[in-house]
Amino acid sequence: MAIIINPDRTKPWNALPELPIDPNIYLDVDILLQLGDSKAALARLQGRSIAIPNQGLLINSISLQEAKASSAIENIFTTDDELYKAYSEENVSQVNGPAKEILHYREALWKGHQYLQEHKALDIEYFVKMYRIVSQFNDGIRPPVAQIVIKEGGSGPNAGKVFYTPPRGAGIIETKMDNLIKFLNDEVNYPLDPLLKMAIAHYQFEAIHPFRDGNGRTGRIFNINYLTKKGLLDYPILFLSKYIMQNKEEYYAGLAGITQRGNWKNWLLYMLKAVEVTANITFDKINDIITAKEAITDAVLVNTDIQRPDSLISSIFTQPFTRVQHLVKTGTYAENTARKYLDQLTEMGILEKRSIGKGHYFLNLELYRILSE
Incomplete structure (x- = not known):
């Protein structure tokens, strides 16, 4: 099968060969x-x-x-x-x-x-x-x-x-x-x-x-x-x-x-x-994310009295930034409880609280690191 190339870059290549190739x-x-x-x-x-x-x-x-x-x-x-x-x-x-x-x-x-x-x-x-x-x-x-x-x-x-x-x-x-x-x-x-x-x-x-x-x-x-x-x-x-x-x-x-x-x-x-x-x-x-999630879950179970920790950990691993309203809208926690738990994870060094405008975001430091590498 002869090779057909584009003879002139400045003109439409209407002779572009059809598929399949040789x-x-x-x-x-x-x-x-x-x-x-x-x-x-x-x-x-x-x-x-x-x-x-x-x-x-x-x-x-x-x-x-x-x-x-x-x-x-x-x-x-x-x-x-x-x-x-x-x-x-x-x-x-x-x-x-x-x-x-x-x-x-x-x-x-x-x-x-x-x-x-x-x-x-x-x-x-x-x-x-x-x-x-x-x-x-x-x-x-x-x-x-x-x-x-x-x-x-x-x-x-x-x-x-x-x-x-x-x-x-x-x-x-x-x-x-x-x-x-x-x-x-x-x-x-x-x-x-x-x-x-x-x-x-x-x-x-x-x-x-x-x-x-x-x-x-x-x-x-x-x-x-x-x-x-x-x-x-x-x-x-x-x-x-x-x-x-x-x-x-x-x-x-x-x-x-x-x-x-x-x-x-x-x-x-x-x-x-x-x-x-x-x-x-x-x-x-994927392996790094799973390992990080398991380590954080273990730390939360051992060091806190957070209720339904699996739901909380799952939420913070869905995306690097989490807001209180994310947990409220999904029905995971009431607003005050969500804020309390996110603040607890911040104190443990799992999250980092950042202020943008009038709002607050909680950054999952490990997930962010893994995805940014």
């Missing part, structure tokens, strides 16, 4: 060895997450970190403090700035997961829904009049120059998205390992660039949603974007390598390695 590309010793390592790491993570008594304690914070890392790839930055405080607000609509965009990403991550659990197959509506949540626009597939080009960032000699021009024209994007979706759903004609399909589909989606904005974030949400759809994970708890953020130049070089040279191997190895590394990181974080 099987000889991924039937490669290096790729197959890395695929085995990645699948083993993911299976270990899945096995560990199943053993957690209440996965909801960990899922909120872990998925929020994924949202933060993915948004940082798009130069949307916020501090952990700002993010967790924003997430702990009762009315998220009052949150502004980068933290709000990250919360939109997390919302899309979860709604995408739920959507794919409720539907038998991926469809164009899934991608449009994810785009609308992360971008906060109400449109869909970009029209032919949208003159979208990808330019070099940074401040180097090529900054501002056209890096890539995605396909454009009446019906072209729709046709290419139909092909991508068929490739993902059709296991009879395209019986490919889900990790390889995810990596191939991620490139194809970014190359099609179907929306005006938010394509990178939508594509990374798809990565994790697809893994849960295929049963490789129960919940979207993989820190995949952390690896991409830490190896950002390789990420963009891998995408460009396919477009400009037809080099699929480097891209597939990169994405498979990302799965392996982040599965191991997430596995370790």
Whole structure:
């Protein structure tokens, strides 16, 4: 199968090849060895997450970190403090700035997961829904009049120059998205390992660039949603974007390598390695969180007379910042009791009380440390 590359970065690449790719590309010793390592790491993570008594304690914070890392790839930055405080607000609509965009990403991550659990197959509506949540626009597939080009960032000699021009024209994007979706759903004609399909589909989606904005974030949400759809994970708890953020130049070089040279191997190895590394990181974080939770539970049982301590400990491990009203609204404690118990945990060095405006937040120091590492 001949390799087709983009001959002119400044013109729409309407000749972007349809899927599937040549099987000889991924039937490669290096790729197959890395695929085995990645699948083993993911299976270990899945096995560990199943053993957690209440996965909801960990899922909120872990998925929020994924949202933060993915948004940082798009130069949307916020501090952990700002993010967790924003997430702990009762009315998220009052949150502004980068933290709000990250919360939109997390919302899309979860709604995408739920959507794919409720539907038998991926469809164009899934991608449009994810785009609308992360971008906060109400449109869909970009029209032919949208003159979208990808330019070099940074401040180097090529900054501002056209890096890539995605396909454009009446019906072209729709046709290419139909092909991508068929490739993902059709296991009879395209019986490919889900990790390889995810990596191939991620490139194809970014190359099609179907929306005006938010394509990178939508594509990374798809990565994790697809893994849960295929049963490789129960919940979207993989820190995949952390690896991409830490190896950002390789990420963009891998995408460009396919477009400009037809080099699929480097891209597939990169994405498979990302799965392996982040599965191991997430596995370790889950173990650290469980260990911290057990140690704090033991300390509370031995040193306090707190009633229903399991409920209190579960609450402070759902997210790093807790407020009195969180415990009141969930019916865990009355207001005075909630305040008393949170103050007790503060005196024990488990929480740190912080004042923001007229309100008070209680920071779970161990959970915050683990997630920030």
